[in-house]
Amino acid sequence: MADEKKVLIVIAPRNFRDEELTEPINYLMQAGISYDVISTTCGLAIGMMGGEMPVEHTISDLNEGDIAQYNAILIVGGNGAPEYLWNYRPLLELIQKFDKQNSIVSAICLAPAVLGQAGVLKGKKATVWNDDQAIEEIRKGGGIFTSSPVVVDGKIITANGPTAAAAFGEKVAVSVKNL
Structure with a gap:
């Protein structure tokens, strides 16, 4: 179906934050929005709380045609985000492509730092986990840091972070549904 809504979810292969994945997925499913989960490597990704997510495709596997089928990208945080996702060139390029096609670009916890690194936050308000380095990445990328739990710009x-996961998931699902 041409009008089917779809979200690409990016997680770290280790130590993604479980509820930052599961809560948005719950809202996407309730809204009838499909999703795919990718990472930097294939295999079984393991969350900080022990949750498991099978990953069949990597960020590098995607081509332009693949990207065009998605309405949004959602990047999950957790302790694995700085190690596996920050400064990861294929992810930064992927974020830029989503931004250029005017799709929704979303990230939670420590993951919004990659939005700053990708250069898509210039003049935009954004929030991130209360971590000096993560906040600095937002600012270096031209973003305007705000400490609100969820920010839409x-x-x-x-x-x-995890306490905002449900509200974040709801905002993403509603935004995608309204495209």
Whole structure:
């Protein structure tokens, strides 16, 4: 179906934050929005709380045609985000492609730092986990840091951590549904 809504979810292969994945997925499913989960490597990704997510495709596997089928990208945080996702060139390029196609670009917890690194936050308000280095990445990328739990600025949606996961998931699902 041409009008089917779809979200690409990016997680770290280790130590992604479980509820930052599961809560948004719950809202996407309730809204009838499909999703795919990718990472930097294939295999079984393991969350900080022990949750497991099978990953069949990597960020590097995607081509332009693949990207065009998605309405949004959602990047999950957790302790694994700085290690596996920050400064990861294929992810930064992927974020830029989503931004260029005017899709929703969203990230939670420590993951919004990659939005700053990708250069998509210039002049945009964004939030991130209360971590000096993560906040600095937002600012270095031209973003305006705010400490609100969830921030929506145009098609950029950010959230500051696991306690905001449900509200973040709801905002992403509603935004995608309204495209």
